[in-house]
Amino acid sequence: MSPSTVTSVLASVPDPSSSAFKKAKRQYIRTTKNRNQDAGANWTPFRAAEKKFKARFPPPDLTDVLDLAAEERGEGGGGGRAISIGSFSDGKNIYTVPAVPGLVLLPSFVSPDAQRTLVQWALRDHARHPNETNLDAHYDLPPEGIWNAHLASLSHPKDVPLIKTKASAVRVVSQGEPSGPRQLISNDAAGTDNLYSLQAIPKPPPEPSTTVSDCSPSELVPKLRWANIGWSYHWGTKQYDFSKGKGHIDSRLRDLCRSAVSSVPWDKVFGGDTLEGWGDDDWKTWNETYEPDAGIVNFYQTKDTLMAHVDRSEVCATSPLVSISLGNAAIFLIGGLTREVEPVPILLRSGDVVIMSGPSCRRAYHGVPRILENTLPEHFGQSPRPADDEADASVSQTESATAVAAPAWEPYRTYMRNARININVRQVFPKGFVPGCQPQSLRQ
């Protein structure tokens, strides 16, 4: 990483004279006083990397983080770990990372205009009924969704109805705070062979927390953590609940994902492969068969992390998972089929697209141990072009005239100052398949 990149990224790590740094140091001394010096000896390489990047004190050394923006500027941020396999007309590259076969990185694929549109889409149009969010288990949310209730409360501050909790007087076992980290639940990998037994597993609604209280929409907005799109993901069992039907996937998001997938020269990614572990479907047909049908919108506050996990609930175990980063930058770790594989740390900036594809990468452990504070790009200070509300969010490689700041954008900017949004889009089923048909239909 070049000195200029190091400086801009390290701006997110507290300065040693700041009170945040001193507080982190005090906390570190307090919590490590009685710690066994060998505590880290049994950590897997993945766990050790998570610990390193999560640490508030001492602040992590980011020198080895794969930074493709620096690579694009010719400053060598890839350290030889990423290979360009193609480029767009504006000169931006498409990269693979040989250590993780099937991983494709498209830095700055989403234009600043489209990033702002996607942020609006995620908060305003997506995190609301009928899509499920993490808050639904615990609160009676208004039908217009928590974000629109928050906007209304900003316009009418004197008349803000409280959001009521769902917990009844009966004591129930809490499943944790609504804003807490994701639970560690081990789930069976979905496939054509066990789809029907996985469907039969009971998928009860989550228990409402008894430790939360009624609060205003604005207090709840920072507690938003995820929203489902398309097929409904059941977080308790980590399996899809097809009985709920297939939710809508916004056509602009679908087109964006399809354009990312079709821009990749797949023969350069998998051309030398033996096709072992691929099943029926392989990369040669993705231009016709790739069809996103589910996804999770992740909302991170800058202190949040996402622990190591494998996304194994999709029947399509090799087709591309398209992951779009918006807002503050993050460290993304991706390793291999077990936590024993040393992960590659990758700096993901707003507008970057990660594609996880093929049998190794789709089942690789990955996670987000750190969001980097104060890395919101400047263009989040500008409102989208007026037409963007309805406009196509697809990649416009040519940036439009600077937008005039509009009061309507201000709440989004304020939210994004301390946030990162990740839109994680998956293909659960082969194109055209409808669950509930005979199992054989998957194999035709």
Ligand SMILES: O=C(O)CCC(=O)C(=O)O
């Ligand atoms: O936030 C990210 O970049 C990754 C999210 C992720 O891995 C997931 O939603 O499964």
Ligand SMILES: [Fe+2]
């Ligand atoms: Fe994931």
